[in-house]
Amino acid sequence: MTLLIGLFFTATVSIIYGFASNWLMLIPAILLYGAGSGLILPYVDILLINYCKAENRGLPLSLSRTLWAMPSTFAPLIAAVIVDHFGGLTVKSAAESIRPLYYIQIVFATFVYISIARWLKAPASNSFEKSMINLESRGFIQDFRDLFKGEKWLGRFIILSTIRSLGMRTDTAFVPLWMVNVKGASPFTLGTITAVGMITYMLLQIPMGRLSDKIGRKKTFFSCFVHSIS
Numbered sequence: 001m002t003l004l005i006g007l008f009f010t011a012t013v014s015i016i017y018g019f020a021s022n023w024l025m026l027i028p029a030i031l032l033y034g035a036g037s038g039l040i041l042p043y044v045d046i047l048l049i050n051y052c053k054a055e056n057r058g059l060p061l062s063l064s065r066t067l068w069a070m071p072s073t074f075a076p077l078i079a080a081v082i083v084d085h086f087g088g089l090t091v092k093s094a095a096e097s098i099r100p101l102y103y104i105q106i107v108f109a110t111f112v113y114i115s116i117a118r119w120l121k122a123p124a125s126n127s128f129e130k131s132m133i134n135l136e137s138r139g140f141i142q143d144f145r146d147l148f149k150g151e152k153w154l155g156r157f158i159i160l161s162t163i164r165s166l167g168m169r170t171d172t173a174f175v176p177l178w179m180v181n182v183k184g185a186s187p188f189t190l191g192t193i194t195a196v197g198m199i200t201y202m203l204l205q206i207p208m209g210r211l212s213d214k215i216g217r218k219k220t221f222f223s224c225f226v227h228s229i230s
Contacts, residue, residue, distance in 0.1 A: 003047075004117055006039030011109035018102035058217065062209025069202035073195050080191030089180050089187055097187075 009032045016029035045061060052060050079101055086100055087093030179185035212220040 002039055003043050003120075004113065006036045006043070007109065007113045007116065009033070009036030009039065011106060011113060014102045014105035014109055018099055018106060058209040058212035058220075059206070060209075062205040062212075066202050066205040069198050069205070073198045073202065076191035076194035076198070077188070078191075080187035083187040089185075089190075094180075 013029045013033045013036065016025060016032075020026055020029070044064075048060055048064055049057055082100055082104075083089065083097045086097040088097060176185075176190055179190065208220060208224070
């Protein structure tokens with residue numbers, strides 16, 4: 001049910017973006033997108049973890065991300081063709097040129113929602129699921145208290161990660177605008193850059209998954225984290 005709620009939120013986001021007539025209408029869409037992503041991504045990983053042995057979880061998770069990245073490598077190029085067909089990224093036509101992309105998202109989101117509602121079955125009860133139920137019964141706030149008590153450096157790490165994420169994402173929304181308005185980028189330029197990024201992401205997933213199974217998730221995570229801020 002949680003996964004379906006997240007998918008419903010993401011479909012609603014596409015609807016709002018597709019039919020929005022001013023920027024104020026986009027505020028609830030931004031909030032729903034964050035909520036939907038927070039509901040979908042962790043529970044998809046939980047479903048995968050539930051079927052894997054503890055010592056071999058890295059590879060299945062990385063494989064799922066690789067499969068997810070495959071259509072994401074050519075989707076930006078298809079989007080570039082659609083945007084260019086409907087007028088490109090000029091000041092007058094950009095909004096209407098991008099709008100058809102959200103109509104397509106609505107169709108796909110509806111299909112995924114119906115498919116999961118009909119065919120995805122909940123995993124059989126096991127120790128992991130029982131432990132999750134026990135945690136839920138104790139209360140949301142108490143869970144966080146216990147978590148921070150058990151891990152001395154966890155609070156500091158979360159604060160630093162939040163600051164890092166805020167700094168890295170501050171300009172994310174403005175980079176495409178800068179590329180278009182200052183550097184004159186076309187839809188195909190934006191699509192190609194996104195596709196190259198997804199290809200890089202896809203190629204690294206399985207090697208990193210194997211590495212995490214070999215040396216441990218914590219060592220792999222910290223080695224990548226330190227490299228990303230260096």
